[in-house]
Amino acid sequence: MNKWGNNKAWFLVAPVIVIVAFSAIIPLMTVVNYSVQEIFGPGQSLFVGTEWFKEVLGSYRLHDALWRQFLFSGLVLLIEIPLGILIALAMPKRGWGVSASLVTLALPLLIPWNTIGTIWIIFTRPDIGLFGKTIHTLTGVIFDHTARPLDAWITVMLMEVWHWTPLVALLAYAGLRAIPEAYYQAAKIDGASAWSTFFYIQLPKMRGVLTIAVLLRFMDSFLIYAEPFVLTGGGPGNSTTFLSIYLVKIALLQFDLGKGGAFSLIYFSIVLLFSYIFYQVLLRVGKGEKA
Amino acid sequence: MARIELNEIAHSYLRNPQEESDYAIKRIHNVWDEGGAYALLGPSGCGKTTLLNIISGLLTPTRGRVLYNGTDVTMLPPEKRNIAQVFQFPVLYDTMTVFNNLAFPLRNRGIPEDEVKKRALEVAEILDLTPFLNQRAAGLAADAKQKISLGRGLVRSDVAAILFDEPLTVIDPHLKWHLRRKLKEIHEQLKLTLIYVTHDQMEALTFADKVVVMYEGEIVQIGTPQDLFENPEHTFVGYFIGSPGMNFLACTLDGNVARIDGARIPLDKKTAALGRKARGKLEVGIRPIHLELSSKQIQSGVPAHVKAVEDQGSYKIVTLTLDDKILRAKLFEGKAVPENKAWLVFPPQWTRLFADGRLVK
Numbered sequence: 001m002n003k004w005g006n007n008k009a010w011f012l013v014a015p016v017i018v019i020v021a022f023s024a025i026i027p028l029m030t031v032v033n034y035s036v037q038e039i040f041g042p043g044q045s046l047f048v049g050t051e052w053f054k055e056v057l058g059s060y061r062l063h064d065a066l067w068r069q070f071l072f073s074g075l076v077l078l079i080e081i082p083l084g085i086l087i088a089l090a091m092p093k094r095g096w097g098v099s100a101s102l103v104t105l106a107l108p109l110l111i112p113w114n115t116i117g118t119i120w121i122i123f124t125r126p127d128i129g130l131f132g133k134t135i136h137t138l139t140g141v142i143f144d145h146t147a148r149p150l151d152a153w154i155t156v157m158l159m160e161v162w163h164w165t166p167l168v169a170l171l172a173y174a175g176l177r178a179i180p181e182a183y184y185q186a187a188k189i190d191g192a193s194a195w196s197t198f199f200y201i202q203l204p205k206m207r208g209v210l211t212i213a214v215l216l217r218f219m220d221s222f223l224i225y226a227e228p229f230v231l232t233g234g235g236p237g238n239s240t241t242f243l244s245i246y247l248v249k250i251a252l253l254q255f256d257l258g259k260g261g262a263f264s265l266i267y268f269s270i271v272l273l274f275s276y277i278f279y280q281v282l283l284r285v286g287k288g289e290k291a
Numbered sequence: 292m293a294r295i296e297l298n299e300i301a302h303s304y305l306r307n308p309q310e311e312s313d314y315a316i317k318r319i320h321n322v323w324d325e326g327g328a329y330a331l332l333g334p335s336g337c338g339k340t341t342l343l344n345i346i347s348g349l350l351t352p353t354r355g356r357v358l359y360n361g362t363d364v365t366m367l368p369p370e371k372r373n374i375a376q377v378f379q380f381p382v383l384y385d386t387m388t389v390f391n392n393l394a395f396p397l398r399n400r401g402i403p404e405d406e407v408k409k410r411a412l413e414v415a416e417i418l419d420l421t422p423f424l425n426q427r428a429a430g431l432a433a434d435a436k437q438k439i440s441l442g443r444g445l446v447r448s449d450v451a452a453i454l455f456d457e458p459l460t461v462i463d464p465h466l467k468w469h470l471r472r473k474l475k476e477i478h479e480q481l482k483l484t485l486i487y488v489t490h491d492q493m494e495a496l497t498f499a500d501k502v503v504v505m506y507e508g509e510i511v512q513i514g515t516p517q518d519l520f521e522n523p524e525h526t527f528v529g530y531f532i533g534s535p536g537m538n539f540l541a542c543t544l545d546g547n548v549a550r551i552d553g554a555r556i557p558l559d560k561k562t563a564a565l566g567r568k569a570r571g572k573l574e575v576g577i578r579p580i581h582l583e584l585s586s587k588q589i590q591s592g593v594p595a596h597v598k599a600v601e602d603q604g605s606y607k608i609v610t611l612t613l614d615d616k617i618l619r620a621k622l623f624e625g626k627a628v629p630e631n632k633a634w635l636v637f638p639p640q641w642t643r644l645f646a647d648g649r650l651v652k
Binding site: 183186189190191 | 344347348349368369370374375376378379380382384385386387395396399400440443
């Protein structure tokens with residue numbers, strides 16, 4: 001058997017290799033190149049080895065941004081997953097209500113991310129925003145996400161939950177609709193309570209879609225940039241400076257390409273590590289179902 | 292255990308049923324005796340599952356009442372009716388072990404744990420599930436899963452009845468036979484009321500003391516397997532039970548003789564007398580096994596053509612044509628099969644008369 005009989009097939013793969021090279025491999029290598037140099041200007045650079053990595057890893061600003069990022073992603077999962085399931089459970093199962101609620105839920109997902117930041121800037125203004133004005137009228141507190149860290153966090157969390165819970169709800173709803181009617185009938189015959197039905201039928205049957213939901217929401221929230229950038233710009237102070245915002249500050253505003261490159265690679269490794277862990281978990285869940 | 296009474300039941304899945312064809316169950320009025328093993332037999336879509344769900348309480352009938360031992364339970368949900376039902380496809384709580392699956396219906400009813408354990412182990416023993424008790428239910432093969440579903444149906448000792456909705460569809464043939472025997476054994480031991488839905492006549496005839504035949508939302512006959520074979524009360528029963536099904540020929544009456552075009556078939560006097568009083572389209576019906584064939588012309592014989600002979604081993608199925616109508620006869624080994632032309636004899640004691648599909652009586 002001649003294994004190399006059809007070398008022409010490589011021509012079919014070539015375009016993909018070229019595209020991936022231009023979109024991923026070459027930029028990544030450029031970043032690797034930056035990360036080991038001090039760049040003064042075009043053509044002027046100095047090899048510094050692992051200096052940048054040491055500096056970035058030792059920087060309390062990175063540590064702060066990283067913990068902030070974990071806190072944010074953790075809160076996102078803790079709020080959005082249960083809330084999404086609750087919404088999915090409350091959604092109608094037949095009739096016109098199904099399409100009405102599906103469309104309503106999908107609306108936040110269709111809005112450009114920059115616009116979402118702007119919407120929430122206006123929504124929380126204490127003078128003309130519905131939310132800010134209501135808080136002001138009810139409690140007398142002037143809600144200001146540009147001045148108070150807590151207000152900034154509340155706004156960012158509310159925005160995130162409003163924006164992305166629908167995705168979790170849609171996934172959970174799809175999972176719920178896929179459960180055969182016989183399971184509910186059997187649960188009734190077996191005398192199961194609503195809670196047991198949820199815990200022993202609905203939740204296990206939704207496990208697949210919920211794992212995907214957790215994965216997507218973790219990744220997305222870990223990489224969040226546009227919405228908090230528009231809303232708070234990372235402030236007040238550094239209170240909403242997440243990893244991506246911090247990275248852009250270093251790389252584009254301070255034009256510190258070496259440090260930015262090192263930071264990028266570390267950020268990339270964290271994302272890769274968590275993707276790998278989640279992927280393994282997902283794989284195990286899949287196997288558990290079959291085995 | 293209970294005696295289950297269905298009182299003028301009708302059910303439609305539409306909100307405002309108008310015509311008779313809107314009803315999945317047209318009119319059912321019958322009693323299921325305590326401790327009986329019933330098979331509910333009928334083609335797909337005849338309303339078997341609907342009827343079962345009405346008995347169990349998963350559905351509330353559009354009209355009529357359901358009584359358990361004389362108590363009206365029509366409006367009660369299944370968990371308040373104390374009934375067990377096993378579905379066509381295995382339903383499992385996959386995060387639980389096999390033992391917990393079996394124990395689930397008992398635990399939900401607050402039965403003390405030592406009693407739960409005793410019952411679950413007993414049922415596991417009957418169904419050969421003991422080696423799997425501590426395994427997660429999700430990992431088992433399809434037949435083991437269905438046995439768990441059966442087990443959850445059998446585990447409660449005090450149920451009014453156990454309803455089976457084609458429970459052996461997913462099981463392979465050898466095991467099917469084995470499980471059916473198990474069910475029969477359980478029935479003989481515990482004298483439970485069992486209602487077993489199937490569209491497979493073999494399954495129905497081997498499992499049940501009494502077979503209830505349903506057709507287009509109605510019960511057309513309730514009887515022992517022998518009754519259904521020998522005295523079908525509806526052309527559907529004749530056609531559905533037996534292989535091949537009963538032969539039917541449209542006819543007119545002339546005294547004690549049924550006329551089919553030119554042919555004359557003598558009937559017994561009683562049948563003919565009933566037939567003269569009946570209204571509607573008349574048909575004669577005869578089982579293939581009762582049709583006699585002769586290669587020589589005989590008096591009272593009806594001439595027909597032999598079209599095909601299928602050898603089925605211990606018997607042969609002969610396909611004949613009588614003018615444009617097709618008849619089948621079942622001949623046992625050793626009987627001569629005529630070639631080309633044959634004379635058919637319809638023994639009067641096995642020749643039935645139907646008016647508009649129903650046996651004249």
